Amino acid sequence: MKRLLNLRLRRPRTGRRAGAALALAALTVPLTVAFSSPAPAAAASPCTAYRGPYQKQAEKFLGLRADGRQTPSDCRAIRAFQTSHGITPNIGYAGPITWGVMRVVARQKAAGHQPNKARKCPRNKGRIACVDLTRQISWIQDGSKLVFGPVPIRTGRNGFETRTGAKRIYWRHLHHVSTLYDVPMPYSQFFDGGQAFHSISGSVWSAPGSHGCVNMRSKDAKKYWSLLRNGDDVHVFGRKPGT
Known part of the structure; x- marks a missing residue:
């Protein structure tokens, strides 16, 4: 019984993660520059339950519900962005470095074809x-x-x-x-x-x-x-x- 319980607890939520990754990719690719590059899986670091000082801004940038509260899905989306952009530690904490990179990416996206x-x-x-x-x-x-x-x-x-x-x-x-x-x-x-x-x-x-x-x-x-x-x-x- 104990062994079966451990197996159930460790089962990955592949469907939700894949959906979040696809949504994130659509949000962070600008008109003329594909910004994401191959990176280690986000699962390499644990996801934090703590909200960062730029939680609401990060949620808005990623197209999430901008309520300023850290949820497991918020953390996974922020962590995926951190991983694809080389930000460490990639634990889903919306700190100043993560928000700074998001602002730069937004400016890059806005440059478009002109x-x-x-x-x-x-x-x-x-x-x-x-x-x-x-x-x-x-x-x-x-x-x-x-x-x-x-x-x-x-x-x-x-x-x-x-x-x-x-x-x-x-x-x-x-x-x-x-x-x-x-x-x-x-x-x-x-x-x-x-x-x-x-x-x-x-x-x-x-x-x-x-x-x-x-x-x-x-x-x-x-x-x-x-x-x-x-x-x-x-x-x-x-x-x-x-x-």
Whole structure:
């Protein structure tokens, strides 16, 4: 009898979890950028029963009932978002880091097919890579024509900010390894001192940020590598939240 009871208690609620995951995916995919990437299962961490200071805001962002109360289904949805965006610990607690990432994702989603609607990136330069620190997105344009993007990025953390202004790509190294931090920097395209576009293996949404480089998902960095050349313009503007 005791063994049977244990088996019943451990039975997963696969149907509910699958439904929550599908609903979450629909809510967090913007018009031109697919933000989610393969990540460990959310079940790797326990779900907390405690409400976070941004519980109501997180519920509203995820399309849940925004009553500010933590329920098991709320926790699973918040935890799934944390897992897919590289936020740790992924226990479903709606704290400041989770809410900060949600705000960035909302700005990225709102960029849609017109990331340069405010004309903050020059349109008289021909081929140019635009880096918007405020929304943490980047795109490539030719004049006023959008060539690629926008894509999510991770720029410099507080104290290591990605420098703003007009730049140019001056050196490219496909299999670069950082001499300062001894970490791989595939598809590196340097545009300002040691700052470069390059791919990372982790999440581009994870805090606190880079040491100044523009971190990208591998497929996006690879596309930038194919589209840009030495001498191409780069324009960095805005201010990353928290810096």
